[in-house]
Amino acid sequence: MNLHKTFVVLLALLLAGMAIAPVASAEQDQVSAINTDFQIPQLDTKSSLAIKNVDLPLSPMDDKSVYSIPEGSIIHHTSDGLTKVYDKDGKGIFSANDQDSQMIPTSAGITKPATYIHLVPTDSHAYHKGKQTFVTDDKGNLILTIINDNPLASGTANSKSAVLFNEWIEWAEDTTVSSLTQFDAYWYVPSNPPSSESLEAIYLFNGISPSGGGPGIVQPVLEWNRPDTGLYWTATAWGCSPNPGEDDIGNRITVSTGDRLKGRLYWSTTYNQWYVQLSDLTQGTYSTVYSDILPGHTNLEAYVALEGYNFDDDTDVPGDTEFYDMVFRDSGTTVPMAFHDHYGSLALQRLSGLDVNILSGTDIWLNTAN
Numbered sequence: 001m002n003l004h005k006t007f008v009v010l011l012a013l014l015l016a017g018m019a020i021a022p023v024a025s026a027e028q029d030q031v032s033a034i035n036t037d038f039q040i041p042q043l044d045t046k047s048s049l050a051i052k053n054v055d056l057p058l059s060p061m062d063d064k065s066v067y068s069i070p071e072g073s074i075i076h077h078t079s080d081g082l083t084k085v086y087d088k089d090g091k092g093i094f095s096a097n098d099q100d101s102q103m104i105p106t107s108a109g110i111t112k113p114a115t116y117i118h119l120v121p122t123d124s125h126a127y128h129k130g131k132q133t134f135v136t137d138d139k140g141n142l143i144l145t146i147i148n149d150n151p152l153a154s155g156t157a158n159s160k161s162a163v164l165f166n167e168w169i170e171w172a173e174d175t176t177v178s179s180l181t182q183f184d185a186y187w188y189v190p191s192n193p194p195s196s197e198s199l200e201a202i203y204l205f206n207g208i209s210p211s212g213g214g215p216g217i218v219q220p221v222l223e224w225n226r227p228d229t230g231l232y233w234t235a236t237a238w239g240c241s242p243n244p245g246e247d248d249i250g251n252r253i254t255v256s257t258g259d260r261l262k263g264r265l266y267w268s269t270t271y272n273q274w275y276v277q278l279s280d281l282t283q284g285t286y287s288t289v290y291s292d293i294l295p296g297h298t299n300l301e302a303y304v305a306l307e308g309y310n311f312d313d314d315t316d317v318p319g320d321t322e323f324y325d326m327v328f329r330d331s332g333t334t335v336p337m338a339f340h341d342h343y344g345s346l347a348l349q350r351l352s353g354l355d356v357n358i359l360s361g362t363d364i365w366l367n368t369a370n
Contacts, residue, residue, distance in 0.1 A: 054083070320370070
């Protein structure tokens with residue numbers, strides 16, 4: 001009998017341990033910091049390069065939604081508006097004219113050439129060092145290098161500014177977050193926009209950026225109708241720049257209306273980077289990326305948002321979305337939030353039924369006419 005009781009107790013403890021075991025998360029931070037002393041080889045700039053049309057994001061991954069390039073490739077955005085791709089040893093592969101590339105709406109609030117957008121494998125790390133970006137895999141191997149000598153990259157753009165038909169449609173925001181190291185949000189994939197046309201992209205996300213604007217945004221993003229995907233829902237982790245700099249995006253997953261999502265933003269003290277993860281809890285899939293495009297965890301803005309491109313009526317936006325059970329912590333301590341509602345000026349002119357309903361600091365509805 002005593003042996004049976006002991007077995008039952010041990011089994012209960014084992015099951016309890018399994019129940020609280022975390023999913024893939026930067027909170028574990030068990031791997032030592034990656035060596036970031038990267039060296040760029042001499043590029044063969046004298047040899048002529050074949051001209052290619054690039055209509056999909058450049059990526060070292062093999063996926064139908066990207067323009068695949070070899071692992072270790074070096075991407076050079078030149079001052080004359082070209083993007084030149086070299087192998088890991090600096091030997092030229094091809095060249096693309098940025099103006100001829102497919103323009104892709106991004107969750108940073110502006111449209112960029114496909115040559116400036118890069119999908120990277122799960123748990124990749126993106127390190128931004130001035131005009132250079134280095135991307136490693138989860139083991140620290142250098143898989144992509146970007147050199148940006150295009151003068152447009154020094155420009156700035158407000159991610160919420162209204163460009164014709166393109167803007168944040170509605171959002172709730174707290175612009176006075178002194179320090180934050182974790183922001184989790186749950187939501188369900190809403191109903192599809194009733195009628196979408198070409199380039200009428202939609203994004204839904206929770207996100208963090210510097211207070212007053214700045215060099216980067218980290219966002220777990222639900223996407224609809226991207227030109228490099230189609231009329232269906234996808235989801236991915238974004239570390240992106242609200243100017244013509246680089247966007248580093250985790251592996252893209254396909255999701256469906258009704259799927260339960262979790263967007264996680266977590267400051268990793270091991271890597272001094274933001275860990276961005278979007279999980280489809282219904283299907284058990286996820287996308288992640290580490291990025292220092294947002295260089296710290298103080299003086300921040302936090303928000304949940306619905307963003308749209310080329311929308312002109314209610315048929316271009318999805319159904320209502322509730323961001324709920326949100327978690328805000330600073331080194332384990334709960335951070336109280338003071339959200340305020342906002343609406344895009346174009347959205348108020350062209351759309352009906354918009355309503356940002358702030359039920360609490362952890363529960364917010366973004367309502368539409370659908």
